[in-house]
Amino acid sequence: MRTSILTAFGLLALSSTAFSQEFSDNVIKIGILNDQSGVYADFGGKGSVAAAELAIEDFKKDGGIEGVEIQLINADHQNKPDIASNIAREWYDTQQVDAIMELTTSSVGLAVQALSNEKKKITINTGAATSELTGKQCTPYGFHWAYDTHALAVGTGGALVKDGGDSWYFLTADYAFGYSLEEQTSTVVKANGGQVVGAVKHPLATTDYSSFLLQAQSSGAKVIGLANAGVDTQNSIKQAAEFGIVAGGQRLAALLFTLADVHGVGLDVAQGLTLTESFYWDRDDESRAFGERYAAKFNGRMPNMVHAGTYSAVLQYLKAAKEAGTDESDAVAAKLKEMPVEDVFARGGSVGKNGRMISDVYLLEVKKPDESTKEWDYYKVLATIPGAEAYAKPEESGCPLVTQ
Known part of the structure; x- marks a missing residue:
């Protein structure tokens, strides 16, 4: 009986250890890195931080991940790839950030995506435009949401x-x-x-x-x-x-x-x-409701496609981590490419093998x-x-x- 009790206790301890290893420190930490003081501050800026906060709120309302805390941090990269890369490196090395998102300015987006590939960390670009992110410079951990130069060229x-x-x-x-x-x-x-x-x-x-x-x-x-x-x-x-x-x-x-x-x-x-x-707040009842929630949170301003795209990217990342049962990047990246994207931003969206999220x-x-x-x-x-x-x-x- 004593052996059985010890064995059971040992299995319980192993189970608890395994769970904590699935989600490192039982925390998912997401970083929003963008221009918060320069020419693109209104384009994304603190508005994208507000959108990310809404996504986390909605994910928690839907059940979240039991026992896992979700944290959000943000910083201003000043539209400079070297500053952005230094922030990203520090986030990964000392703050255990799991994923970085938004990344307005294509030179910044490309630089941070390349660094993240070395670190085996996920980036979801919602602010950078260049289609090179999912073209010749694509990576297994790089994703592109919201829009890109190809869609702008085709549309306008x-x-x-x-x-x-x-x-x-x-x-x-x-x-x-x-x-x-x-x-x-x-x-x-x-x-x-x-x-x-x-x-x-x-x-x-x-x-x-x-x-x-x-x-x-x-x-x-x-x-x-x-x-x-x-x-x-x-x-x-x-x-x-x-x-x-x-x-x-x-x-x-x-x-x-x-x-x-x-x-x-x-x-x-x-x-x-x-x-x-790729988004307009006055498109339909659902987008209007989201717009009103966003405006109540962010100084009465309505969201543009970068803000709504950031909401979608953060929400989908969290859904993918929950589905994968881990914040390990390879597993989450696989789920991101497998799962449909269905939210107020993207209707019937899907992610290609190159990491490009495709929606209307x-x-x-x-x-x-x-x-x-x-x-x-x-x-x-x-x-x-x-x-x-x-x-x-x-x-x-x-x-x-x-x-x-």
């Missing part, structure tokens, strides 16, 4: 060419994101019978766009493609209005422009712009001031673009994981 670029905008000149942010967006939009323009007559690159966070806009204006292009984002795009649009570019007959294509940016420049300036987002995106037009009935009522939905059309097929992405 394709729509404007079909609407008669068959000659383009680009104002391009001088780093990985801008290059990728210009290249992919150019491909879509040419595939639809249009032409690219020129391009000019500008530094990140510049304040004077006059010389760039004058070059674009003198090109005679029907469409000036803004391959930039955040405050850069806002300032480009404001200064274009001062030069009378749209009044003179040319069109502006805001290739990465979100609800936060429309709010920043106002409907008077943004009206009539065609753009692409929306072609939108900014309303005129007299068409808007309330604050944040900014968009008309022109079309829903199926995810399979918006995103590159995994086998065409250039990701080496797909052919292995």
Whole structure:
């Protein structure tokens, strides 16, 4: 009897040890790393932290993971890959962070994804745009949610060419994101019978766009493609209005422009712009309910696709960890690629072998001031673009994981 009691006690102890090993320290720790003070602070920033908090709240309401605490930390990477990599390394090495998400700025996203691959840690990019994240620079632990340059090019670029905008000149942010967006939009323009007559690159966070806009204006292009984002795009649009570019007959294509940016420049300036987002809070009853919850949590502001995408990414990561029964990265990554994505952001979403999450995106037009009935009522939905059309097929992405 004594032996049996000891054996039973030993098995119980082993069982408890095994459980704690499944979830390291019985804690899942997620880091939101993004721009919180620069040109992309409204694009993602603290708003993405609020979205992540909502996802954790909802996961816990649905039962959570018994005995496992979920922690969230965040930091400002200042749009600098070296700073971002140093923060990520410190999080992994000393704070036992399991996954890092958001990662606005493509150069940052690529750098942190590469480091995370070395550390065998999961990243889910919701703020970075370059499709290289799930293309040639894909990793087994790297995932891309919310949008990418391919979807933006197909949505906004394709729509404007079909609407008669068959000659383009680009104002391009001088780093990985801008290059990728210009290249992919150019491909879509040419595939639809249009032409690219020129391009000019500008530094990140510049304040004077006059010389760039004058070059674009003198090109005679029907469409000036803004391959930039955040405050850069806002300032480009404001200064274009001062030069009378749209009044003179040319069109502006805001290739990465979100609800936060429309709010920043106002409907008077943004009206009539065609753009692409993968989420709109006023889409249906479910998205409106989410928008109201988000606004109550975050200074009365409605979420854009980066915020809602971060909500979805955090929620899906936690669901995958629960399904896997562990926070071990290989097991969670396998579940992320296996499980469907079904939430307020993604309807019928799925994750490809290259880590790209595929869900529908929306072609939108900014309303005129007299068409808007309330604050944040900014968009008309022109079309829903199926995810399979918006995103590159995994086998065409250039990701080496797909052919292995």
